Amino acid sequence: MKTGVVDFDALLARLDLGAKVRLLTGAGRWSLPPLPEIGLDRVVMSDGPIGVRGEQWRAVDPSIALPSPTALAATWDVDLVRRVGRLLAQEARRKGVHVLLAPTINLHRSPLGGRHFACFSEDAYLTGEIGAAYVEGVQEGGVAAAPKHFATGHATADVRVSEKALREVCLRPFERVVRAGAWGLMTACDSVNGTTMTEHAELVNGVLKGEWGFDGLVVSDWTAVRTTEAAALGGTDVAMPGPHGPWGERLEAAVREGRVPESVVDDRVRRILRLAHRVGALHDAEPPPVEEQPAAHGAEPRGGPAIDGVALAREVATRAFTLLANDGILPFQEVGTIALIGAAAAEARIMGGGSAQVFPGRIVSPLQGLGERAEVRYALGTDPRTRLSPLPGPATAAFLDADGAVLSEQPLATAEARWTGQWPPDVDGDRLAAVRLRTTYTPDVSGEHQLSVAGVGDFAVTVDGETVFDGSTGPDGDDPARAFLSPPERRISLPMAAGHAHEVVVTHPAGAFGSFTVGHANPGPGEDALMAEAVRVAAECDVVVVVAATTPEVESEGFDRADLRLPGRQDELVHAVAAANPRTVVVVNAGSPVELPWAEEVAAVLLTWFPGQEAGAALADVLFGDAEPGGRLPTTWPRRLRDAPVVDAMPVDGVIGYRAWERSGRAPAFWFGHGLGYTTWSYDSIAAEGMTVTVAVTNTGDRPGREVVQVYVDGALAGFDVVEAAPGESVLTTVFLPERALQVWQEGGWRTVEGVHTVEAGRHAADPRLSATVKI
Incomplete structure (x- = not known):
């Protein structure tokens, strides 16, 4: 009987250097190569965090779309987030995905961050707790989570930060998810104190793998590995995407010439095999039984009963909706x-x-x-909106060879075509010359309509067989990611008749990836008339x-x-x-x-x-x-941007969010932790002994309700719990303070601050209802 124990060294011994090095670079955009000789399948990765896309970025295989990570954090409900993780694992298994590249646990440092919706919070503790629950839920379903972007997540910036701020702020959520048993982790594209994260041996080898004992897989952010020796020695295990990149033959040569020890390669392959074993992609052994998984929390292994994704998406949304103000309406x-x-x-x-x-x-x-x-x-x-919305579907994308012959056809939900580095599986990329999108649109009003093409490159657009656009659009700037995610748009004005089916065809030469949208807008009376109608x-x-x-x-x-x-x-x-x-x-x-x-x-x-x-x-x-x-x-939500105490991307002296607001003496529009419900609560008593805090609250309203009891130690969030009560009912909650709540980073290590500490319980960061003290 198999026990789930694998002799990874024995498997390594069956591989030559070339095979081991090939395994360290993606076989394509989203997968690692298989090694059938040792029973290793392809290991497939996919973006999250609110759903599982899979290898194809297209609507032919729909995904459950959950609320944004900021919404998940707004629930302050680790049990609910753990259920979200289990649903995502279910979706991943359905799509053949082994590694979910999520969650993003970088902090909200400046309110101007354009990608904050993909992160959880400004607070390191809340981020770590929500992130840990997310990771645990995903992995209870037999799918690896890869939290990102270790360590600060600032694209191409060189982040200059003190060791104290790095430890107490940036690294704290990553330490928490590693303690929760994360099987993977993604490094950032940025640099920290002059060293790019894919080469940062001090943080990756020293802190992550050494001090924290992380035994999982470290995957690079896409295209972040740019060197051979430095990245190989810096702790990165896998360079994505592939198959081309700075490793491959160059890394093999570096090993043969003694510039990179073969033991470094062996350690990376061992980590890949360990992850493959955990997710069921290594056939020489069964996946580990549930008791060997890091955090089972009573869930059935490998998925258990099916989760209703639609119902859970609706529940999470209501739990996340935050009532900022209400006069009783x-x-x-x-x-x-x-x-x-x-x-x-x-x-x-x-x-x-x-x-x-x-x-x-x-x-x-x-x-x-x-x-x-x-x-x-x-x-x-x-x-x-400055861009037109996609024409409603259905639409069809045809993949053409140089002679115009159709290689394959794919259905689309709307007139939005998107493929990233990997064409549909039945398309021969060597023969592919162009993509043709075809749809039929029947307007409900007559007049001068707007059509648009958003994308980069050459486009030919016909409506009812007549050419209405034949030209090129260039990228805005030199950022390829922005060209893909937010490409330029060209608009065409033309008459359309209500009730008449107009055929719209767009042809676009195929490149390394395909991404374009056909947009549409009805004739409109103008903004002033629209405003008057709304009033x-x-x-x-x-x-x-x-x-x-x-x-x-x-x-x-x-x-x-x-x-x-x-x-x-x-x-x-x-x-x-x-x-x-x-x-x-x-x-x-x-x-x-x-x-x-x-x-x-x-x-x-x-x-x-x-x-x-x-x-x-x-x-x-x-x-x-x-x-x-x-x-x-x-x-924290500022009233005005100019009021915010921190606008730059990095923390000053390790202080961001509500702690920076407190120091500034200014009041935001709404504090961290704020949110109203449909009932009222009294905070009745608090008792603190050692690392245990007990709080009693009563629902003083006339309907059942939920309350998030927040516990702060010396002004910093140190614990929370979601409680429910009927009208007039009192409930008691016990919060266990984490070790870090009473520690600071000092002189190269964590030091417990001895003395008397103030413990407060309340409804948000600036609303303490109860207070006690603990002496350490």
């Missing part, structure tokens, strides 16, 4: 008509762009979700719900934000609508902080983050009181 009671206003009300922004993007099988918009519960009158009001509709309805959102041009991967303002004329829209009807609820559809200059003019402000595919259904649940908004802010 929510939850809705007797509501006749709802004025629903905003571009994002009809077309919700459910996820961030870049590596966080997946193609869900369905999207429930606020218009659809609320329309199923009440009489809704919709008005656009203003459209902040009129608002005045005529019982209540108003305005959905205000960021756009991919201001909040996405690949660039930071220039300011915190909502794009376009959305602030003006909210001011005007609130003046027409003070019973206005503003739903903020953004992944990270935005300025809310109208907050005191409206009846309620509800933050939905990027809420995932069940956005509209979850919104209806919360607005009508079927579910309580459970979110608490994982990041």
